[in-house]
Amino acid sequence: MAKTYDYLFKLLLIGDSGVGKTSILFRFSEDAFNISFISTIGIDFKIRTIDLDGKKVKLQIWDTAGQERFRTITTAYYRGSMGIMLVYDVTNEKSFENIKNWIRNIEENASADVEKMILGNKCDLEAKRQVSKERGEQLAVEYQIKFIETSAKDSLNVESAFYTLARDIKAKMEKKQEASNPAGARTGGHQLRNEPQRKPTSWLSRCSLL
Amino acid sequence: MSEVEHKETPVENEEKEYVEDGKNKFIVKCKFCGSRILDKKSAKYITLEKDLPLMQQDNNRKEGEIQNEPVNEFYHVENMYTFENIGFTHTVANCKYLSCADCDAGPVGYYDNDTKHSYVAISRIVHA
Numbered sequence: 001m002a003k004t005y006d007y008l009f010k011l012l013l014i015g016d017s018g019v020g021k022t023s024i025l026f027r028f029s030e031d032a033f034n035i036s037f038i039s040t041i042g043i044d045f046k047i048r049t050i051d052l053d054g055k056k057v058k059l060q061i062w063d064t065a066g067q068e069r070f071r072t073i074t075t076a077y078y079r080g081s082m083g084i085m086l087v088y089d090v091t092n093e094k095s096f097e098n099i100k101n102w103i104r105n106i107e108e109n110a111s112a113d114v115e116k117m118i119l120g121n122k123c124d125l126e127a128k129r130q131v132s133k134e135r136g137e138q139l140a141v142e143y144q145i146k147f148i149e150t151s152a153k154d155s156l157n158v159e160s161a162f163y164t165l166a167r168d169i170k171a172k173m174e175k176k177q178e179a180s181n182p183a184g185a186r187t188g189g190h191q192l193r194n195e196p197q198r199k200p201t202s203w204l205s206r207c208s209l210l
Numbered sequence: 211m212s213e214v215e216h217k218e219t220p221v222e223n224e225e226k227e228y229v230e231d232g233k234n235k236f237i238v239k240c241k242f243c244g245s246r247i248l249d250k251k252s253a254k255y256i257t258l259e260k261d262l263p264l265m266q267q268d269n270n271r272k273e274g275e276i277q278n279e280p281v282n283e284f285y286h287v288e289n290m291y292t293f294e295n296i297g298f299t300h301t302v303a304n305c306k307y308l309s310c311a312d313c314d315a316g317p318v319g320y321y322d323n324d325t326k327h328s329y330v331a332i333s334r335i336v337h338a
């Protein structure tokens with residue numbers, strides 16, 4: 001069977017408890033299903049398909065809700081992740097200060113070249129704000145990570161944040177490929193799709209095939 | 211959730227208007243928000259008996275009680291990355307329920323942790 005996508009990226013949502021990671025993944029706040037069976041069990045991960053510059057990209061997005069109470073995420077959770085959304089709550093100073101701790105946790109446990117992005121969530125709650133946008137930007141500059149303020153409640157910037165992170169991962173990957181396969185050695189995405197599907201041992205190795 | 215036999219029945223006569231060559235002839239979408247779940251011809255049509263929790267549970271039900279209904283037509287998805295957009299819940303009794311990635315409606319099917327195959331309930335989606 002022909003491969004039906006070009007890239008597969010595993011992404012993680014990380015940050016203190018209560019910053020809205022689950023809302024970013026799981027939009028139960030506003031719709032009719034907030035009393036549904038699904039919301040009582042909770043979402044483990046989602047698969048989303050996006051188009052990035054003509055390439056079909058599958059995102060597998062994991063919530064770390066529940067684990068973050070231990071202030072650390074285990075190595076197993078980071079395994080294979082290619083992108084991490086670091087989320088804080090703009091109405092919670094402590095969650096912002098803890099971003100540095102989360103970055104340290106990532107440096108200790110995740111792959112060194114994982115793409116990161118900082119999200120200042122709940123930016124719709126202007127009256128309760130404790131962390132200015134400028135401070136978020138400063139932190140991002142300090143760590144050379146991209147930053148955006150989001151409102152999962154109003155669906156503001158959430159989608160564009162995922163596109164940005166995915167685009168950065170894709171760019172990094174293509175750069176690596178170019179370095180290891182000088183001009184002409186690679187086949188295009190369309191040709192790849194028609195190749196017979198190989199059976200990679202993990203999704204990570206599947207990505208490195210591309 | 212009751213144990214079921216994952217016996218696949220091939221469709222001999224294409225009596226179902228939404229099945230072609232044993233696969234979903236049309237795009238599979240969420241009933242409520244239209245989010246695209248499966249591309250056309252990406253999943254196998256199968257019949258099997260399975261109890262699935264109702265999408266809307268009665269608020270007056272007894273505490274801890276789960277209301278189920280039998281479902282018997284599914285699209286069988288062997289590789290989870292075949293899905294266009296889908297949510298997977300935390301594991302309950304060795305399976306994960308599938309939900310709409312956009313509006314969280316569900317269960318629209320289930321995922322078997324042992325086989326790693328997914329099953330989309332045809333009665334809980336729309337074709338387009």
